Amino acid sequence: MNVNVMSSFIAIFYPMNLLFIVLGVGSGIMVGALPGLTATMAIALLVPFTFAMAPIHGLVLLGAIYCGAIYGGCFSAILINTPGTPSAIATTFDGYPLAKKGEAYKAIVTATVSSVVGGLIGVLFLIFLSPPLSRASLKFGPPEFFWLTTFGLTIIATLASKSILKGLIGGAFGLLISTIGIAMIGGSVRFTFGTVSLQEGIGLIPALIGFFCIPEVLGMIEKKERHYHVITYRKQKNVVLNVMRKLLKKPVLVIRSAVIGTIVGIIPGAGGNIAGLVSYNEAVRASKYPQKFGRGIVDGVIASETSNNAEVSGSLIPLLTLGIPGAPPAAVLLGALLLQGMRPGADLFTVHAGVIYTFIFSLILANLLILPMGIYSGKLVSKLITNIPVTFLAPFVVFLSIIGSYSIHNNIFDVYVMVFFGIIGYVGKKVGFGPGPIVLGLILGKICEQGLVQSILMGRAAGSIVSIFFTRPISIILIFLTVVSACWPILRKFLGGAKKK
Amino acid sequence: MLADFKKVSGWGKEEMKNADRISSIVILGLCAYFWYESTRFTKFGSLFPQAVVIALSLLALMLLIVSFFRRREKVKAFEQTGVKYINIVIAGLLIIAWTFFIKLLGFVVTSAVFFSVITIIFDSKKKTALYLLKKIGVVVATVVFFYLFFSKLLLVPFPKGVLF
Numbered sequence: 001m002n003v004n005v006m007s008s009f010i011a012i013f014y015p016m017n018l019l020f021i022v023l024g025v026g027s028g029i030m031v032g033a034l035p036g037l038t039a040t041m042a043i044a045l046l047v048p049f050t051f052a053m054a055p056i057h058g059l060v061l062l063g064a065i066y067c068g069a070i071y072g073g074c075f076s077a078i079l080i081n082t083p084g085t086p087s088a089i090a091t092t093f094d095g096y097p098l099a100k101k102g103e104a105y106k107a108i109v110t111a112t113v114s115s116v117v118g119g120l121i122g123v124l125f126l127i128f129l130s131p132p133l134s135r136a137s138l139k140f141g142p143p144e145f146f147w148l149t150t151f152g153l154t155i156i157a158t159l160a161s162k163s164i165l166k167g168l169i170g171g172a173f174g175l176l177i178s179t180i181g182i183a184m185i186g187g188s189v190r191f192t193f194g195t196v197s198l199q200e201g202i203g204l205i206p207a208l209i210g211f212f213c214i215p216e217v218l219g220m221i222e223k224k225e226r227h228y229h230v231i232t233y234r235k236q237k238n239v240v241l242n243v244m245r246k247l248l249k250k251p252v253l254v255i256r257s258a259v260i261g262t263i264v265g266i267i268p269g270a271g272g273n274i275a276g277l278v279s280y281n282e283a284v285r286a287s288k289y290p291q292k293f294g295r296g297i298v299d300g301v302i303a304s305e306t307s308n309n310a311e312v313s314g315s316l317i318p319l320l321t322l323g324i325p326g327a328p329p330a331a332v333l334l335g336a337l338l339l340q341g342m343r344p345g346a347d348l349f350t351v352h353a354g355v356i357y358t359f360i361f362s363l364i365l366a367n368l369l370i371l372p373m374g375i376y377s378g379k380l381v382s383k384l385i386t387n388i389p390v391t392f393l394a395p396f397v398v399f400l401s402i403i404g405s406y407s408i409h410n411n412i413f414d415v416y417v418m419v420f421f422g423i424i425g426y427v428g429k430k431v432g433f434g435p436g437p438i439v440l441g442l443i444l445g446k447i448c449e450q451g452l453v454q455s456i457l458m459g460r461a462a463g464s465i466v467s468i469f470f471t472r473p474i475s476i477i478l479i480f481l482t483v484v485s486a487c488w489p490i491l492r493k494f495l496g497g498a499k500k501k
Numbered sequence: 502m503l504a505d506f507k508k509v510s511g512w513g514k515e516e517m518k519n520a521d522r523i524s525s526i527v528i529l530g531l532c533a534y535f536w537y538e539s540t541r542f543t544k545f546g547s548l549f550p551q552a553v554v555i556a557l558s559l560l561a562l563m564l565l566i567v568s569f570f571r572r573r574e575k576v577k578a579f580e581q582t583g584v585k586y587i588n589i590v591i592a593g594l595l596i597i598a599w600t601f602f603i604k605l606l607g608f609v610v611t612s613a614v615f616f617s618v619i620t621i622i623f624d625s626k627k628k629t630a631l632y633l634l635k636k637i638g639v640v641v642a643t644v645v646f647f648y649l650f651f652s653k654l655l656l657v658p659f660p661k662g663v664l665f
Contacts, residue, residue, distance in 0.1 A: 005519060039656060131619065169557065172556050175553045176553050183545065188543045190538070219624055345512055394592070394619065395619035396643065399612055403657075412600075412660060415603070420595060431524050
């Protein structure tokens with residue numbers, strides 16, 4: 001094993017790193033368990049806090065929060081039939097019926113053990129896929145980056161939104177926002193409305209906080225009268241061991257769910273909710289007793305929870321290697337990386353190898369910590385769900401959003417940007433434009449524009465613009481994937497129609 | 502009050518079904534403005550924005566056309582039952598005011614005031630003196646803790662304004 005990799009592994013046991021991992025997992029579980037607070041929101045709010053930290057501490061903390069929050073969603077899914085995070089939607093299908101049958105503890109332990117196993121399998125994929133992919137990214141020139149971002153946008157639109165058309169509009173709107181500021185090539189001052197502060201462009205972190213936090217705050221105020229009825233439960237002996245034994249007897253279900261989670265995570269823009277639902281659907285299809293699903297069966301909880309935690313590491317694979325986030329929380333992590341002066345790609349695995357490998361290995365420890373922390377914090381978490389009033393939580397998130405967006409540049413204009421996009425995000429969400437495609441359009445916009453303009457310049461110099469875009473091998477593969485992804489909804493309808501016939 | 506709001510805001514039941522139409526028209530207007538602006542940029546500065554504007558306009562146009570052929574239930578927006586949109590408007594205005602008063606009154610005072618106001622006005626519990634004291638106490642403690650954490654530990658200089 002490379003010495004650098006070995007020292008990175010040892011680094012996760014440094015006291016400060018350990019402390020941040022424990023803090024991250026603990027706070028992540030609490031955030032995930034509270035309906036209305038999502039993993040994306042938690043990471044978006046905390047990115048500015050990590051600004052003053054050493055890069056490794058910041059990344060380790062955010063990674064642990066990501067793992068903890070995605071897992072934490074299972075508590076409210078099982079105990080109150082409301083997914084704490086969108087990733088836990090499929091967990092409600094069987095988790096809540098199990099809890100109603102008096103098996104809440106068994107459901108929580110199953111979710112915990114499945115999350116740990118799924119998370120660990122996901123990290124293995126991250127460890128083994130990232131270095132070769134990052135080396136492949138060295139072969140990417142401007143045309144490849146242009147096609148990669150185009151592919152990313154088509155897939156975001158088809159997967160991340162209920163309406164493909166609205167998803168595409170959201171993505172294009174994000175691209176348009178990304179053009180605000182001084183042009184990278186040509187130097188034009190674009191769409192600044194005479195505001196000097198806009199010349200630098202729209203700040204990624206304020207926009208992310210706005211799009212992901214303010215709509216959630218207003219959503220909390222919408223539902224402020226809601227009172228949750230938490231199913232009480234007692235710890236039972238031998239449940240942990242029994243669940244582990246059960247999981248060992250179902251290797252196909254576990255591995256299939258983890259692989260689905262990782263693959264969905266790698267696909268740009270598709271989050272844990274899609275991973276959980278796809279995995280649950282496959283579990284039903286492959287089961288010998290599909291009629292039992294939805295009535296309280298552990299297989300349903302295993303499928304959903306294994307998959308959504310595997311998705312965490314999966315979403316980091318395209319992020320760390322190509323700079324394309326696999327899921328909304330990963331998009332926010334990209335902001336954290338950029339804030340620390342680290343650009344995704346081969347550089348991350350060479351120049352910043354120490355930091356990145358420690359970050360990746362810290363995810364192993366974070367996932368392992370979920371086991372004791374999840375099992376022993378159950379009572380505390382269920383109290384938290386009922387005792388923290390939404391009327392306090394909502395302004396608290398606004399307060400943190402203001403601090404977060406202000407503290408990066410110490411500029412009040414960033415706070416205005418955050419609020420502006422927050423309101424746009426809320427109205428957009430209400431009329432069917434989810435924040436995911438907009439944010440990913442905003443992130444991919446700059447890479448896409450740079451790829452397009454530089455490719456044209458290269459084409460001019462080489463004598464043929466067309467050949468630069470359409471004849472390079474990696475470009476051809478990416479064009480093929482883009483076309484398939486763009487036509488997929490039509491293809492799916494056609495195939496569905498043929499099947500029905 | 503809710504009925505009045507719906508009348509004023511235009512988000513009544515009949516208008517709600519037109520959400521797609523309204524949003525596509527707004528996007529088309531935005532595209533027209535961005536196109537007009539982009540004509541002043543250099544050749545390479547305008548290339549990407551113009552391509553995006555064209556794509557966005559076509560998509561918005563498609564949404565507009567599709568909205569005329571869609572059944573009513575599919576274009577519902579702002580129609581969740583039991584949601585008091587007047588609360589959302591008030592919350593939105595309070596958040597905007599919060600950010601604007603920071604520079605004027607200072608971060609700590611503005612945050613303590615608006616944090617308390619939002620916490621109290623949206624709570625349906627009976628507002629006794631003890632209740633108010635408790636809530637304001639918790640909010641002030643939270644604000645001061647975070648202020649000290651950021652300004653003393655992370656050295657973030659928050660705007661001071663007239664007060665603090």
